[in-house]
Amino acid sequence: MRTVFRNARVLTMDADDTELDRxxxxxxxxxxxxxxxxxxxxxxxxxxxxxxxxxxxxPGLINAHFHSPVNAMKGALDCLPLEVFMLFETPAEGNAADPRTAYVRTMLGALEMIRNGTTAVLDDAFFVPAPSPAEIDAVMQAYADSGLRATVALDQPNVPELDKLPFLASILPEPLRARAAAAPPMDAAGLLACYDHLISRWHGAAEGRLRAAVSCSAPQRVTPDYIRALDALSRAHNLPFYCHVLETKLQRVFGEEHLGGRSLVRYLADLGMLSERMQIIHGIWLDDADIALIAESGATVAHNPISNLRLGSGVMPFRKLRDAGVPLCLGTDEAIADDSINMWAVAKLAGMIHTLSGADYATWPTAREVLDCLVHGGVRAMRSPQPLGAIAPGHQADLIMVDLDTLAFTPINDLRRQLVYCENGGSVRLTMVAGRILFANGRVAGIDEAALRAEARAIAARTGSMHGTPEEWLPYYREMVLKASARDVGLARRLDHG
Ligand SMILES: [Zn+2]
Structure with a gap:
């Protein structure tokens, strides 16, 4: 089919970043x-x-970091530090989602993204208690049906909770300590079998819209053998390798306590894991040596400013990373850490939060830089074999049509700045992925959205609270987080330096 858009104003975002009036x-x-x-x-x-x-x-927006499995938990929690917050993400033991639930929750997030002009997502999907072919298929089928472009990994730790966090072994009383020392539900062989399924069944499916990635979750959450196996898979299939690194100060303290004083970036480098295939997620508590290692490797860093504020993680060193030549992409992170799954809000905050990092306003991000991260950084992280991220011949037709007759653009003073600072998704009138119109005239094509919302409500009513009830763990995790926060690690990423 041939689709023709007439009389459009066009922001090409090609190599010349041309703006065409008509x-x-x-x-x-x-x-x-x-x-x-x-x-x-x-x-x-x-x-x-x-x-x-x-x-x-x-070009459509790219959500370069996301975890779809908690899409139904939006607004479930007040702001909490990451390590405490993660306790609530784990439903009671044995409470695995049935495939239909996984399908519906994935589609909820896809709908939100499609409606506000996101055309591609990098989903670091975790599965509680462990992945299964049926649940993987449900997630991928939802993306297939939605029409979004999705690059999906399985984010599963394979070491006990006790080994992932500093101080916990001495803080936890028995029997909690013994429970935290238990092996996770699936070992490396089981997880690699799930990757076999993901890659053989879904990598390149839906005319190439669906692709696999690998994920270690974070270096301290997996064994060296497993992270090496994931890197080998990534190399063999040219897949992105998702890896949360130094999201919190506590993770910096982990390196001091458990890695002989090495940072988690140095640890990854020593394992030979840093490469241009790696997507470092967050990268807040990086020092200058870490930034140099990342820059040398060609890895991308995913910046999730709303999640970072929601979890009190701190402010990423944006300018130092950009100056070092590290490609940056933007993401929402999961729906309980950025409850609206809206890349416009992420872009706006990315444009503003770095004013906290220094008084020299020449270092603050420009709107043009934010848009570059939003689109081109995401393309870089995806490693798609098809050209993406520009309105240019030969590129995939992943694009959006934004109504300029809205308050956000009246009057137009500077298109790029108004895209970053004024637009909230309300002006998006059409979303197209790979030439297929997913959203137009206020409706998402081919999906009964009202029925889906009703089903999501029915599932929530049937399963009760979708998050865990970790009250017995909370005092000990609080002690651990505050102890790490009190440590001087020689970096300031929060206003209180903690
Ligand atoms: Zn994440």
Missing amino acids: ATVIVEGAVIARIIVGEVVDEQLGDRVIDAAGHLLM
């Missing part, structure tokens, strides 16, 4: 075929003609 964009099948400046004559029109007068066409 252009015709022709999409053939899944790919942008031509861009003609000005109007076209009738014989060039296609099967589907969309008058985009008064609208902006731009």
Whole structure:
């Protein structure tokens, strides 16, 4: 099918970052075929003609870090530190989601992203208590049906809780200590079998829209053997390798306590794991040596400023990473750490939060830089073999149409700044992925959204609270977090330096 957008204002985000006042964009099948400046004559029109007068066409947004399995938990918790917050993500033992529940929860997040103009997601999906082929299939089928472009990994630790955190072994009383020392529900062989399933069944599916990634969750949450096996899988199939690194100060203290004073970045480098395939997630408590190692490796860093504020993790050293040449992408993180799954809000905060890091305003992000992270950083992290992230011939037709006759753009002073600082997703009128219109005229194509919402409510009513009840652990985790917070690690990433 040929789709023609006429009379559009276009932000190409190509190598020249051109802005066109009036252009015709022709999409053939899944790919942008031509861009003609000005109007076209009738014989060039296609099967589907969309008058985009008064609208902006731009590449779709990329949510470069996400965890779909907690999509149904939005608003479930007040702000808490990561290590305490994670206690609530684990439902009671044996409470694995049935495939339909996994499908519905995945689709909830997909709908929210499609409606606000996100066209691709990097989903670091975790499974409680452990992944299964049926639950993996449910997640992937939801993405297949939604039309989103999704790159999905299985985020599962394979070491006991006690080994992942500093101080806990001495803080926890029995019998909690013994429970925290128990082996996790699935070992490395079981997890690698699940990766076999994910890759053989889904990698490259849906005309290439669905792809696999690997994930170790975080280096301290897995054994060296398992992280090496994941790296080998990543290399063999050219898959992104998701890895949470130095999200919290406590993780910096972990290196001092358990890695002979090495940072987790140094530890990854010593294992030979840093590469351009790796996506370092968060990277807040990095020092200058860590930044140099990351830059040298070509790895990407995923910046999730709303999640970082929601969990009190601190402020990532944005300018130091950019100056070192590290590609940065933006993500929401999970739906309880950025409860609206809205990349416009992430972009706005990314544009503002780094004013806290230094008085020299020449170091603060510009709107152009934020948009670059939002689109091109995400493309870099995805490692897609298909060109993405520009309104340019030969690129996948992953694009959005933004209504400029809204309050966000009235009057237009600077398009890029208003995209970053004024837009909240409310002006998105059309979302297209691989040439297929997923959202237009206020509706998501092919999905009965009201029925899906009703089903999600029924599931929540049937299963009760979807999060765990970790009251017995809370005083000990609080002691651990505050003890780590009191340590001087030579870095300041929070206003209280803690
Ligand atoms: Zn995450």
